[in-house]
Amino acid sequence: MTVTHGEARLSSTARRPSRPHRAGAVARRQRLVAYMLLAPAVLVLVVLAAYPLVFSGVLSFKVDPLYNPDVAHFIGWRNYEDLFDNKRFWKSVRLTLTWAAVVVTIQMVLGFFIAVLLDRQMRGAGLLRALFIIPVFVSPIAMGLTWRFIFEPVSGLANWILNTGFGLEKLSWLSHKDSALTTLMIVDCWQWTPFVALILLAGMQSISPEITEAARLDRVRGFTYYTRIVIPLIRPVIMVVILIRLVDSIRIFDLNWVMTEGGPGSATLMASVYDYTIFKQGHLGLMAAYGFLILILINIIVVAFLNSLYRTEKAARIAELN
């Protein structure tokens, strides 16, 4: 049936009025219900996260000794100024960032190689994987103390193996400023590389076997196979693992504190340990200020890094759409 354009328009406008009002009211009510359902969760979040944050923020503008609360008073920006003038502050920032960069890189690279080795159908693979994940579950404090004993420079197990076992010179491990940070890195990598390996392995095993076979037939083998096929395909997994390890590494405390307390000297004085030292000396205000600076500084760095990582992904996707 044919209808002229004018008639059609008239009839459609005649039909319209009742709908928008009803649609708006329903939507508004639905929104209200949504807010009410969210409210408890948001409240908890505010109390648990926002309140301490605000409290710390206020604290960071005060001098408030733990051992002498009577002399607490506001001193404006002085805590922050003191930190910026403090060479130890910058050292701790530098150490933390160096630590995070090195440790994450080693774990990713080593973890990747281990995942490649494990990525074969072999008997006992399940058992190997279970053994591999054990370091992750060990309490960092128990582990730190154990490694501290192992690395004791004169009578510890590590030097005993080197010296009595292989006839090599004993190393200073944690007792010298030039080797302490490296020693901590060894322990951290020992604990976390298997974790990285297992997650990367899961990613690799989710690649369709037909693609692997097609690559085999294309003579894409070994190193090329991993760089041109595997890594691009598991990129989302890689990015998530980097994110997890990066954020964790920057917050390193247990291992650091238990093994060196930031020493010798200030050789392993990373952010969280330094902040704790300030707390132990009773400077609550300075501790809060440092905490904030680290929070902001590190957030900037992490967000910038992640942004650049995701930007390449986005750009690729936009290019495709065009």
Added chain:
Amino acid sequence: MSKSDRDIHAYDNAMKRIRHHRKFEISRRQMLKGSAAALGATLAAQFVPKEVHAEVSGTIVHFASSGKRLSNSLRAVKPLFDKVFPNVELEVVSKPMTEALTQINTYMRSKSDAFDVVTQDHAQFASLDAMGALTNLDPYLERDSAWYEDYQGDVPENYRHMWNLPKGPAPPGWVAAVAPDGNAMMTFYRKDVFDKLGIKVPTTWDDVIEVAKEIHDPKNERYAYAAAMARNFWSGYQFYGALRSWGGDFFVDERNQDWTPACSTEEGFQSLSTLVELQKYAHPVTANAGEDEVNQVFANGTALFSPLSWGTATLNDPTYSDYHEHWHMELSPKGTTPKSAHRALAGGFGQFMPTWGGNRETAWAWIKFLNSGDREDLGGSPLIADAIVGAGGQLSRVSTLTRWADRKPFFVGLMKAYPVSVVNAPVIPEAYAIMGAVGEEVADAVNDDQSVEDALKACDKRIQRLMEDAGYYS
């Protein structure tokens, strides 16, 4: 067999029994607790109290740092206490030392009523006072005057006065705690090594360096020197001890309230330079060591000497070290200038009653019992001191130190140190913070991360800031 030999014999048997019954893994803490309780039980069996006070009742909770010296000696005394006060429930709670110091401060700052008696390092008392956490013990001492007189006669005055508040030009002030425990920084040395090399114990810091050079034997893993130089209050103590022995101090005149920082002085320079020099002959653990680590390398024989250490009485304990016979103690060295003198940093842990705790009478009864000495007519008994010493404690009562001197060279050192003892930190609430700040700078200097001059200037700057913020200069 003499009575005291029997005590030792009983103690050794208790230890053997514990080890024999170790069918499954027990933690070191449990072992200590177990052995302390066993020792106390053994002594309690021999204990015949002159009076039993069944009328005293209630529950008291006592918080102390864990370890042989403090909480474990308390646990060893408990069975004897239970005999005299059968209706009192006594509970001993403990935490590792480095955390306990901070924890007590935190508890007291939040006005906690969790504890009725607390054992705390004397250096913390000024800040405890600032928090209003201390109960004045004068009324109790006046009431028990006979006991108090005996106590005053047996514990050296300048040591006793460390527990009086406030500090200032005119002590003694009021008593905040009684202390059955005493300690001093001393020179620790391996007599057998010194005798073999024909070396005399050094009395000045210059001699110390010479001695260190001679006994240092790294190829055979015999390091001359070990000290607690961890980057916190430990290295602060090292520096302070040396500083005082050169005639210096953190402040120009603390007694007369001149709080100008005084680290960048000749005395400061000499003290820190010596520490830096000594590091060349140091056992590798030194850079990260607290007292525990130092005592361990003393005990296992890889470190031979320390001019200034808190050490531990357990170095003479046969179950702790193969070298227990050879560890001897002497007065710590002094500087070479006219102002220098032997000044032993003294410390100790004293029992105080928190303002917000309860069961005052019962708590006071317990405190007295701990500090009661040998006189049975005053409610004491030699067995109490034996329990404390047997469990690893160290005493402040000279009578008991003398009684044990032949078996504990450590006590010989203590007796020499008490008469020249000085407080091991400024008696102000800021003491702990100052120790930590100074410790940081000293640790960096010793590890070659900053020059001695820069470190001393930094110490002064930080002390200045701390005192400014606390209002000392206004």
Added chain:
Amino acid sequence: MTVSVKQLAKQFRDGTRAVRGIDLDIADGEFLTLLGPSGCGKTTTLRLIAGLEEPTEGSISINKRDVTNIDPGDRNVAMVFQSYALYPHMTALQNMTLGLTVGGMSKAEAAEMARETARLLGIEKLLERKPAKLSGGERQRVALGRAMVRRPACYLMDEPLSNLDLKRREHMRTELKRLHQQHRVTTIYVTHDQAEALILSDRVAVLNEGTIQQVADPITIYERPANTFVADFIGSPSINFLNGELRDGAAMIAGRRLEEARAPGSGPVTLGVRPEDVILEAPGSAVIDGVIDFTEPYGGVVIAFISPQNADGLLKEREHLAASVDVHQPIEIGARVGVGFRASRVNLFDVATGGSLLSN
């Protein structure tokens, strides 16, 4: 480039014997299809030739070179997978050139070759797209192009058309045939679709349970199946199997002698008659009588399903005889008809073994 397979066998770790002794000789430029039901071992055989599986026994030669222990990438074969297996993160062009550039070819040269192949397949406009942005048919052609651009000795195709809809499938079938006739590259093709096999191949190898039942050109496979399995598998609608008797060199059904259905020997025999060789006549005059029970339209013909009268045990395992009738011929359901057979096209099989009794 010839492909030769001798005594090939494969037993998997769980004990399944997928391939049990296969011998095949494929001539240069030949299009050979491995045909059979699922589980018959055709895909496994293909993968063994590709090198993706290791044979338990036997050997494989390509162009007279023994490749049994050689890596798939070095056998100079190219495979087209059922699900295309394109690299999802690469463009169509990159998919096609990867195999060339890893071999050392310059990017420009490889791209040129890829574009040439793309033009042949009509996908030159799609080269910058990633597989996610291509339709099924386009992806299939890219997969094909990836195989072609390598100029391999042999194509191996694993049911490449199965995932396409009917129209697309027919179109690609024609394309494949055309390309093969143009370039004459040896091709080994796996499918379970017999129509595809018969249309595309120079020869068909019918497999069942890991062994080859028959290898022959499509016409021979259809008209002279080597055994009842092949006869039943090939042909739609299925062949009719009848129980008969061999007497004096000719087959007999229901007492009637089929002179032109000759085979040596005597005794019971199975006859195989295709529906198009069943002739409907007036009742009473033919070999047997029957009733048309129902019909199925089949494009240009109608299949009549007839239940035979007075002939118990005539049909082997079935209830109806299928006859293919021209669509213009009138049929009535329920009508009685006479059923005859084109005797010259009847196949005779041994009752016990199922093997064909006809010579050649």
